[in-house]
Amino acid sequence: MQRITPFLTYNDKAEDAATFYTSLFNDSRITKTTYYPEGTPMPKGSVMTVEFELANQPYVALNGGPHFTxxxxxxxxxxxxxxxxxxxxxxxxxxxxxxxxxxxxxxxxxxxxxxxxxxxxxxxxxxxxxxxxxxxxxxxxxxxxxxxxxxxxx
Known part of the structure:
Protein backbone atom coordinates (compact mmCIF):
# COMPACT_ATOMS: atom_id res chain seq x y z
CA MET A 1 0.00 0.00 0.00
CA GLN A 2 1.33 3.45 -0.90
CA ARG A 3 1.70 5.99 1.84
CA ILE A 4 2.28 9.69 1.36
CA THR A 5 4.76 11.14 3.81
CA PRO A 6 5.37 14.89 4.10
CA PHE A 7 9.11 15.61 3.75
CA LEU A 8 10.15 18.83 5.48
CA THR A 9 13.55 20.38 4.76
CA TYR A 10 15.26 22.65 7.27
CA ASN A 11 18.57 24.44 7.27
CA ASP A 12 19.92 22.72 10.39
CA LYS A 13 16.99 22.42 12.85
CA ALA A 14 15.28 19.18 11.74
CA GLU A 15 15.88 17.43 15.06
CA ASP A 16 14.78 20.45 17.12
CA ALA A 17 11.63 20.80 15.01
CA ALA A 18 10.73 17.09 15.23
CA THR A 19 11.30 17.09 19.00
CA PHE A 20 9.11 20.18 19.38
CA TYR A 21 6.32 18.90 17.13
CA THR A 22 6.15 15.47 18.79
CA SER A 23 5.75 17.21 22.16
CA LEU A 24 2.55 18.91 20.94
CA PHE A 25 0.38 16.01 19.80
CA ASN A 26 -0.78 12.70 21.22
CA ASP A 27 0.37 9.53 19.45
CA SER A 28 3.55 11.26 18.30
CA ARG A 29 7.13 10.08 18.44
CA ILE A 30 10.51 10.19 16.78
CA THR A 31 11.09 6.85 15.06
CA LYS A 32 14.54 7.19 13.47
CA THR A 33 17.46 9.59 13.18
CA THR A 34 20.21 9.33 10.56
CA TYR A 35 23.51 11.22 10.42
CA TYR A 36 25.61 12.65 7.63
CA PRO A 37 28.65 10.55 6.71
CA GLU A 38 32.01 11.97 5.76
CA GLY A 39 32.25 13.45 2.27
CA THR A 40 28.82 15.09 2.20
CA PRO A 41 27.98 18.80 2.06
CA MET A 42 27.09 18.80 5.78
CA PRO A 43 29.45 18.12 8.72
CA LYS A 44 30.13 14.43 9.41
CA GLY A 45 27.99 13.19 12.30
CA SER A 46 25.44 16.01 12.11
CA VAL A 47 21.77 15.05 11.89
CA MET A 48 20.72 14.31 8.32
CA THR A 49 17.12 13.09 8.72
CA VAL A 50 14.63 12.62 11.50
CA GLU A 51 11.66 10.35 10.90
CA PHE A 52 8.74 11.06 13.20
CA GLU A 53 5.00 10.66 13.60
CA LEU A 54 2.44 13.30 14.54
CA ALA A 55 -0.88 11.74 15.57
CA ASN A 56 0.31 8.54 13.82
CA GLN A 57 1.00 10.38 10.51
CA PRO A 58 4.60 9.84 9.36
CA TYR A 59 6.90 12.75 8.48
CA VAL A 60 10.54 13.10 7.53
CA ALA A 61 12.64 16.15 8.40
CA LEU A 62 15.95 16.79 6.61
CA ASN A 63 18.76 19.18 7.41
CA GLY A 64 19.51 20.31 3.88
CA GLY A 65 21.24 23.64 4.33
CA PRO A 66 20.26 27.30 4.02
CA HIS A 67 18.99 27.18 0.43
CA PHE A 68 15.83 25.33 1.55
CA THR A 69 13.09 27.49 3.07
Whole structure:
Protein backbone atom coordinates (compact mmCIF):
# COMPACT_ATOMS: atom_id res chain seq x y z
CA MET A 1 0.00 0.00 0.00
CA GLN A 2 1.33 3.45 -0.90
CA ARG A 3 1.70 5.99 1.84
CA ILE A 4 2.28 9.69 1.36
CA THR A 5 4.76 11.14 3.81
CA PRO A 6 5.37 14.89 4.10
CA PHE A 7 9.11 15.61 3.75
CA LEU A 8 10.15 18.83 5.48
CA THR A 9 13.55 20.38 4.76
CA TYR A 10 15.26 22.65 7.27
CA ASN A 11 18.57 24.44 7.27
CA ASP A 12 19.92 22.72 10.39
CA LYS A 13 16.99 22.42 12.85
CA ALA A 14 15.28 19.18 11.74
CA GLU A 15 15.88 17.43 15.06
CA ASP A 16 14.78 20.45 17.12
CA ALA A 17 11.63 20.80 15.01
CA ALA A 18 10.73 17.09 15.23
CA THR A 19 11.30 17.09 19.00
CA PHE A 20 9.11 20.18 19.38
CA TYR A 21 6.32 18.90 17.13
CA THR A 22 6.15 15.47 18.79
CA SER A 23 5.75 17.21 22.16
CA LEU A 24 2.55 18.91 20.94
CA PHE A 25 0.38 16.01 19.80
CA ASN A 26 -0.78 12.70 21.22
CA ASP A 27 0.37 9.53 19.45
CA SER A 28 3.55 11.26 18.30
CA ARG A 29 7.13 10.08 18.44
CA ILE A 30 10.51 10.19 16.78
CA THR A 31 11.09 6.85 15.06
CA LYS A 32 14.54 7.19 13.47
CA THR A 33 17.46 9.59 13.18
CA THR A 34 20.21 9.33 10.56
CA TYR A 35 23.51 11.22 10.42
CA TYR A 36 25.61 12.65 7.63
CA PRO A 37 28.65 10.55 6.71
CA GLU A 38 32.01 11.97 5.76
CA GLY A 39 32.25 13.45 2.27
CA THR A 40 28.82 15.09 2.20
CA PRO A 41 27.98 18.80 2.06
CA MET A 42 27.09 18.80 5.78
CA PRO A 43 29.45 18.12 8.72
CA LYS A 44 30.13 14.43 9.41
CA GLY A 45 27.99 13.19 12.30
CA SER A 46 25.44 16.01 12.11
CA VAL A 47 21.77 15.05 11.89
CA MET A 48 20.72 14.31 8.32
CA THR A 49 17.12 13.09 8.72
CA VAL A 50 14.63 12.62 11.50
CA GLU A 51 11.66 10.35 10.90
CA PHE A 52 8.74 11.06 13.20
CA GLU A 53 5.00 10.66 13.60
CA LEU A 54 2.44 13.30 14.54
CA ALA A 55 -0.88 11.74 15.57
CA ASN A 56 0.31 8.54 13.82
CA GLN A 57 1.00 10.38 10.51
CA PRO A 58 4.60 9.84 9.36
CA TYR A 59 6.90 12.75 8.48
CA VAL A 60 10.54 13.10 7.53
CA ALA A 61 12.64 16.15 8.40
CA LEU A 62 15.95 16.79 6.61
CA ASN A 63 18.76 19.18 7.41
CA GLY A 64 19.51 20.31 3.88
CA GLY A 65 21.24 23.64 4.33
CA PRO A 66 20.26 27.30 4.02
CA HIS A 67 18.99 27.18 0.43
CA PHE A 68 15.83 25.33 1.55
CA THR A 69 13.09 27.49 3.07
CA UNK A 70 9.39 27.14 3.73
CA UNK A 71 6.65 29.24 2.15
CA UNK A 72 2.97 29.72 2.97
CA UNK A 73 2.23 27.58 -0.07
CA UNK A 74 2.55 24.56 2.22
CA UNK A 75 1.03 24.29 5.68
CA UNK A 76 0.00 21.70 8.21
CA UNK A 77 -3.67 22.00 9.13
CA UNK A 78 -4.83 20.98 12.60
CA UNK A 79 -8.56 20.48 13.25
CA UNK A 80 -9.14 21.29 16.91
CA UNK A 81 -12.07 20.10 18.98
CA UNK A 82 -12.21 23.06 21.41
CA UNK A 83 -11.17 26.65 21.97
CA UNK A 84 -8.80 25.42 24.69
CA UNK A 85 -7.01 23.22 22.15
CA UNK A 86 -6.79 26.12 19.67
CA UNK A 87 -5.44 28.43 22.39
CA UNK A 88 -2.82 25.92 23.58
CA UNK A 89 -1.49 25.06 20.12
CA UNK A 90 -1.53 28.72 19.05
CA UNK A 91 0.49 29.75 22.10
CA UNK A 92 3.04 26.96 21.68
CA UNK A 93 3.44 27.30 17.92
CA UNK A 94 3.76 31.10 17.93
CA UNK A 95 6.13 31.02 20.92
CA UNK A 96 9.92 31.37 20.64
CA UNK A 97 9.78 33.50 17.51
CA UNK A 98 6.71 32.11 15.75
CA UNK A 99 4.52 34.56 13.82
CA UNK A 100 0.72 34.83 14.00
CA UNK A 101 -1.16 35.09 10.73
CA UNK A 102 -4.74 35.82 9.80
CA UNK A 103 -7.65 33.37 9.81
CA UNK A 104 -5.97 30.77 12.01
CA UNK A 105 -2.69 30.64 10.07
CA UNK A 106 0.70 31.01 11.73
CA UNK A 107 4.37 30.30 11.20
CA UNK A 108 6.24 28.42 13.89
CA UNK A 109 9.74 29.24 15.10
CA UNK A 110 11.19 27.08 12.30
CA UNK A 111 9.27 28.92 9.55
CA UNK A 112 6.70 26.16 8.88
CA UNK A 113 3.14 27.37 8.29
CA UNK A 114 0.23 25.89 10.23
CA UNK A 115 -3.54 26.31 10.17
CA UNK A 116 -5.05 25.98 13.64
CA UNK A 117 -8.82 25.86 13.19
CA UNK A 118 -11.92 24.37 14.77
CA UNK A 119 -12.86 20.99 13.33
CA UNK A 120 -16.31 22.45 12.54
CA UNK A 121 -15.08 25.65 10.86
CA UNK A 122 -17.34 25.08 7.85
CA UNK A 123 -20.39 24.80 10.07
CA UNK A 124 -19.36 27.85 12.10
CA UNK A 125 -19.19 29.98 8.95
CA UNK A 126 -22.53 28.81 7.51
CA UNK A 127 -25.96 30.25 8.08
CA UNK A 128 -29.33 30.08 6.34
CA UNK A 129 -29.27 33.89 6.58
CA UNK A 130 -26.87 35.19 3.90
CA UNK A 131 -26.23 38.41 5.86
CA UNK A 132 -25.26 36.43 8.96
CA UNK A 133 -22.98 34.15 6.93
CA UNK A 134 -21.32 37.28 5.55
CA UNK A 135 -20.88 38.67 9.09
CA UNK A 136 -19.30 35.42 10.21
CA UNK A 137 -16.85 35.44 7.31
CA UNK A 138 -16.05 39.11 7.92
CA UNK A 139 -15.42 38.36 11.60
CA UNK A 140 -13.07 35.49 10.76
CA UNK A 141 -11.14 37.63 8.27
CA UNK A 142 -10.36 40.05 11.13
CA UNK A 143 -9.07 37.29 13.42
CA UNK A 144 -5.62 35.94 13.83
CA UNK A 145 -6.28 33.08 16.27
CA UNK A 146 -9.79 31.73 15.61
CA UNK A 147 -12.30 32.61 18.34
CA UNK A 148 -15.14 30.08 18.23
CA UNK A 149 -17.48 32.12 20.48
CA UNK A 150 -17.04 35.24 18.34
CA UNK A 151 -17.90 33.29 15.18
CA UNK A 152 -20.99 31.82 16.86
CA UNK A 153 -22.14 35.31 17.89
CA UNK A 154 -21.47 37.03 14.54
Missing amino acids: FTEGFSLSVSCTSQAEIDELWEKLTGNGGQPGQCGWLKDQFGLSWQITPANIGQLLQSNDPARAQRKMAAMLQMYKIDIAALEQA
